[in-house]
Amino acid sequence: MPSTEPGQGTRSSRRHKRRPAITVRAAIEHDRKILFLRARDESATSPDGCWYFLPGGHVDHGETLEQALRREIREEVGLEVENLRPAFLREFIAGLHEHRSPGMPPDHHVIALIYRCCPSEGSTARFEPAVDGTSEVENLAWIDRDQLETLDIRPPHLRQALASAGQEEQSFVIWPEE
Numbered sequence: 001m002p003s004t005e006p007g008q009g010t011r012s013s014r015r016h017k018r019r020p021a022i023t024v025r026a027a028i029e030h031d032r033k034i035l036f037l038r039a040r041d042e043s044a045t046s047p048d049g050c051w052y053f054l055p056g057g058h059v060d061h062g063e064t065l066e067q068a069l070r071r072e073i074r075e076e077v078g079l080e081v082e083n084l085r086p087a088f089l090r091e092f093i094a095g096l097h098e099h100r101s102p103g104m105p106p107d108h109h110v111i112a113l114i115y116r117c118c119p120s121e122g123s124t125a126r127f128e129p130a131v132d133g134t135s136e137v138e139n140l141a142w143i144d145r146d147q148l149e150t151l152d153i154r155p156p157h158l159r160q161a162l163a164s165a166g167q168e169e170q171s172f173v174i175w176p177e178e
Contacts, residue, residue, distance in 0.1 A: 022111055024065055024115065026115050027114060039053065039136040046151060051154055055077050057072040077126065081120060092112060
């Protein structure tokens with residue numbers, strides 16, 4: 001029987017209500033460099049028209065966060081990863097951002113758990129076209145921490161968070177929506 005509590009609507013209407021997607025991303029670190037996906041479109045703020053973001057993707061129903069992260073990284077960049085450490089939590093609501101990819105709907109809303117990790121011994125990165133269903137992605141880029149300040153890194157919080165920090169332990173940080 002449908003719920004009739006005030007403000008609750010019916011179970012049917014709650015079931016079809018849109019909710020934020022849960023995603024996982026990885027800051028894969030090796031030799032002072034971090035692996036990014038490089039994209040190019042008119043949303044970029046850099047002169048070369050490129051912007052960079054971390055590999056990862058959606059968590060499937062019934063999948064743990066770590067399982068999802070390992071699967072997404074294997075699918076997107078061909079790496080096996082280890083030493084997974086949750087580091088940042090980010091909420092992203094596309095409609096609030098001036099610089100977003102042209103193909104991204106303004107109602108796109110995700111909660112992203114960003115892990116720090118490193119590639120497993122002997123694992124090699126490879127580029128897979130059409131990562132995340134994003135046609136703007138051109139390639140992979142291992143970026144030295146010293147270069148992060150000069151690039152269009154998304155989310156921008158990553159510039160400072162990853163520039164100075166290495167593999168050392170840190171506390172978990174929640175980033176508010178910009």
